[in-house]
Structures are given as structure tokens and as C-alpha cells.
Amino acid sequence: MCLALSSFHLTTLSRKLYEAFASNDPERSGYISRKQWVKSMAKVLKLPLLWGKIYPYLVVPSPDGRVQYIDFLDRFKIDVGEYELLSFPFSLYSEF
Numbered sequence: 001m002c003l004a005l006s007s008f009h010l011t012t013l014s015r016k017l018y019e020a021f022a023s024n025d026p027e028r029s030g031y032i033s034r035k036q037w038v039k040s041m042a043k044v045l046k047l048p049l050l051w052g053k054i055y056p057y058l059v060v061p062s063p064d065g066r067v068q069y070i071d072f073l074d075r076f077k078i079d080v081g082e083y084e085l086l087s088f089p090f091s092l093y094s095e096f
Contacts, residue, residue, distance in 0.1 A: 014073055016044045021069035031066040034059075 020040035024032045032040070037059065038051040059067050 013044060017041070018069070018073060020044050021067075025069070030068055030070055031062060032069055033066055034061070037067045037069070037072075
């Protein structure tokens with residue numbers, strides 16, 4: 001299954017993701033925990049995905065297991081014309 005988001009929506013979501021991540025980083029270290037990453041992704045994107053299972057495929061954690069969220073957001077700025085494409089295996093969708 002493939003999810004397609006327009007460039008406009010991805011830009012908007014990236015900003016909201018950054019804000020959600022930064023709100024969990026009061027010291028402005030640039031890092032958040034895995035749990036904070038999972039909660040932020042679910043809250044902002046509102047997709048029925050099991051973010052905890054997807055985490056190891058999307059995030060390269062620091063040696064202490066935290067997420068460097070600016071690097072994470074930068075990794076997914078892929079322009080393929082009019083659409084930004086994100087593909088996830090169907091088995092990672094949560095049950096309704």
C-alpha cells in the first residue's frame with residue numbers, strides 16, 4: 001500500500017512534526033526519546049500505523065537510543081515531481 005501526499009501537505013506536516021518533536025525537547029538538544037517520537041508521529045500524522053514497529057525502518061537512533069529529529073526530518077525530503085511518496089508494508093497498519 002502506498003500513501004501519496006502533495007508537496008504542500010508534506011511541508012505542512014514536516015513543520016507540525018518539527019513542532020511536536022521540539023515540544024518534547026525543552027533543552028533544545030535536538031534529541032527526543034523513541035517513545036516521544038512514536039507519540040508525535042501518531043498525533044501529527046493521524047495515520048493508522050504501528051509507529052513503534054515502523055521506527056527501526058525510519059530512524060537511525062543515536063548510540064543512546066534517542067532520535068535526532070532534525071536529521072530524521074531531513075532524510076525524508078524527497079521530491080518526485082508533484083507528489084511525495086511514502087510506502088509502508090500493509091502489515092504495519094493497525095487494526096481498526
